[in-house]
Amino acid sequence: xxxxxxxxxxxxxxxxxxxxxxxxxxxxxxxVFANGARGLAPLSLAVGEGEFVSLIGPxxxxxxxxxxxxxxxxQPTDGRVLWWRxxxxxxxxxxxxxxxxxxxxxxxxxxxxAANVRLPLDLAGVPTPQADARVAEAxxxxxxxxxxxxxxxxxxxxxxxxxxxxxxxVTEPNLLLMDEPFGAxxxxxxxxxxxxxxxxxxxxxxxxxxxxxxxxxxVFLSTRIVVMAANPGxxxxxxxxxxxxxxxxxxxxxxxxxxxxxxLSVALMEASLASGQGAAA
Amino acid sequence: xxxxxxxxRFREVGPPVLTxxxxxxxxxxxxxxxxxxxxxxxxxxxxxxxxxxDAPTLLRALLSxxxxxxxAFGLAAVVGTLVAFVFVQSRAVERSLFPYAVMLQVTPxxxxxxxxxxxxxxxxxxxxxxxxxxxxxxxxxNTTLGLRTVDPGLANLFALHKAGPxxxxxxxxxxxxxxxxxxxxxxxxxxxxxxxxxAEFVAGTGGTxxxxxxxILQSGFQLDIPRMFAALFLITAAGVALFLIMAGLTRLALGxxxxxxxxxxx
Numbered sequence: 001x002x003x004x005x006x007x008x009x010x011x012x013x014x015x016x017x018x019x020x021x022x023x024x025x026x027x028x029x030x031x032v033f034a035n036g037a038r039g040l041a042p043l044s045l046a047v048g049e050g051e052f053v054s055l056i057g058p059x060x061x062x063x064x065x066x067x068x069x070x071x072x073x074x075q076p077t078d079g080r081v082l083w084w085r086x087x088x089x090x091x092x093x094x095x096x097x098x099x100x101x102x103x104x105x106x107x108x109x110x111x112x113x114a115a116n117v118r119l120p121l122d123l124a125g126v127p128t129p130q131a132d133a134r135v136a137e138a139x140x141x142x143x144x145x146x147x148x149x150x151x152x153x154x155x156x157x158x159x160x161x162x163x164x165x166x167x168x169x170v171t172e173p174n175l176l177l178m179d180e181p182f183g184a185x186x187x188x189x190x191x192x193x194x195x196x197x198x199x200x201x202x203x204x205x206x207x208x209x210x211x212x213x214x215x216x217x218x219v220f221l222s223t224r225i226v227v228m229a230a231n232p233g234x235x236x237x238x239x240x241x242x243x244x245x246x247x248x249x250x251x252x253x254x255x256x257x258x259x260x261x262x263x264l265s266v267a268l269m270e271a272s273l274a275s276g277q278g279a280a281a
Numbered sequence: 282x283x284x285x286x287x288x289x290r291f292r293e294v295g296p297p298v299l300t301x302x303x304x305x306x307x308x309x310x311x312x313x314x315x316x317x318x319x320x321x322x323x324x325x326x327x328x329x330x331x332x333x334x335d336a337p338t339l340l341r342a343l344l345s346x347x348x349x350x351x352x353a354f355g356l357a358a359v360v361g362t363l364v365a366f367v368f369v370q371s372r373a374v375e376r377s378l379f380p381y382a383v384m385l386q387v388t389p390x391x392x393x394x395x396x397x398x399x400x401x402x403x404x405x406x407x408x409x410x411x412x413x414x415x416x417x418x419x420x421x422x423n424t425t426l427g428l429r430t431v432d433p434g435l436a437n438l439f440a441l442h443k444a445g446p447x448x449x450x451x452x453x454x455x456x457x458x459x460x461x462x463x464x465x466x467x468x469x470x471x472x473x474x475x476x477x478x479x480a481e482f483v484a485g486t487g488g489t490x491x492x493x494x495x496x497i498l499q500s501g502f503q504l505d506i507p508r509m510f511a512a513l514f515l516i517t518a519a520g521v522a523l524f525l526i527m528a529g530l531t532r533l534a535l536g537x538x539x540x541x542x543x544x545x546x547x
Contacts, residue, residue, distance in 0.1 A: 071437075071441055072441070073437050073440065073441065092442075092443060098441070099441075100437075100438070100441055102434050102437075102438075104434060106432065106434035106435055106438060108435060108452075108453075108456065109538045109539065110456045110459070110535075110537075110538045110539070111456075111538075119438075119442075119452070120442045122452070123439070123442045123443070123444045123448055123452075124442065151537055151538045152538075153538065
């Protein structure tokens with residue numbers, strides 16, 4: 001299977017992490033909010049090296065909550081989250097870099113695009129010449145090399161999102177978390193950015209977790225899709241997408257793509273049926 | 282076809298200047314037509330004559346008032362910013378101190394000025410204290426609000442990348458606060474001038490009076506109404522100048538990125 005070939009990639013073997021350790025692991029974690037509402041039932045999920053996992057499900061299924069657990073922005077009420085079989089303290093070290101792309105571009109309006117992309121390096125104290133080179137590389141990667149001196153407001157929504165992705169990539173993450181990054185964009189822009197993201201992932205082969213509402217987007221990008229159900233938020237079904245990479249426009253119109261989309265649609269319908277009743281906290 | 286009329290600069294400045302000229306013309310015309318005596322309503326030309334004869338005295342008075350204003354404004358800006366930084370350290374600190382900041386704000390300066398003038402020996406220092414008191418509150422409240430108004434997404438990003446408190450302050454909180462901080466300064470600069478003039482009025486002719494308020498009082502006693510108008514005009518002009526300087530500073534600091542300073546792109 002072509003997906004497995006990713007594991008043999010020489011580039012991204014984590015330095016001090018145990019070999020073969022999943023990049024992020026949710027161990028029977030649940031989330032009960034302050035108001036007593038149950039966001040997530042205890043669930044377990046592991047995302048390994050070279051995997052591109054999409055989280056999809058009806059609204060309220062906790063996919064964004066799950067993602068923020070993986071980003072350590074929220075803590076589970078019970079259970080654990082592990083990064084490369086370790087705690088969050090070790091995240092950020094060589095081979096254990098984590099980046100997050102938000103729903104909005106979330107750029108600093110007062111800083112030029114280059115300075116925005118550079119922020120994670122500045123916070124980590126990377127020396128200037130090295131940082132400059134990596135910022136230039138990241139901007140070139142997302143096709144924004146000529147916009148380095150612009151301010152965010154001078155760019156279109158799609159370009160701002162590209163800048164946001166460049167900022168996430170500049171640290172050369174081993175794990176990239178994305179929360180509906182292209183949800184606010186029109187379909188043409190979204191398709192183009194999806195294609196670019198697929199190509200990027202194929203080149204860098206970081207572990208990726210991608211929250212989305214779009215069936216097409218999930219199938220196009222993922223090696224595995226996690227379908228979630230609500231009330232309480234839980235993993236409903238996991239679907240492998242064993243289609244070959246690199247994926248381009250030809251894949252979008254292929255029979256395999258259509259089959260996968262159909263299978264995912266069915267799973268989603270069942271998931272939303274399963275979300276209707278049940279333990280509404 | 283005339284480039285002057287079409288330029289954006291003219292479109293911005295032209296209408297208010299024209300309005301002013303028309304009003305001045307009407308005023309002058311009315312005074313002459315109905316022969317209104319100067320001690321009731323002097324014509325603009327009479328006021329202009331005062332400027333011609335009395336310029337040195339009036340300008341010296343203006344300078345004196347401006348000195349008090351600028352010193353008070355600077356004091357208010359520095360103290361206000363420091364207080365705001367203290368406020369954002371903890372909600373408890375803000376809760377215990379904020380009511381007193383409000384009390385400072387709502388007490389009319391005319392009412393406390395006599396007290397301050399008695400307490401502070403140096404009259405000039407007393408004037409500065411009064412004016413600074415008036416100018417202080419907008420800086421405190423706006424800067425506090427600004428330091429608290431941080432994009433939650435960016436705050437998450439900083440947390441994710443393990444930014445320290447100092448990094449977060451310098452790279453996130455302070456830049457986020459700038460638009461509101463400058464809005465506060467703009468209000469405060471006008472208030473400093475008002476505070477300075479009011480304090481001068483209260484100090485009256487008894488003090489080492491040399492400011493514009495003193496000139497207005499003196500002119501009133503002497504029924505030299507055109508001179509009164511001339512002093513009044515200078516106060517207004519000083520206020521407008523202050524406003525323009527602050528607007529320019531704001532544009533300099535935020536013009537590149539903040540929506541409020543965004544110029545329509547042509």
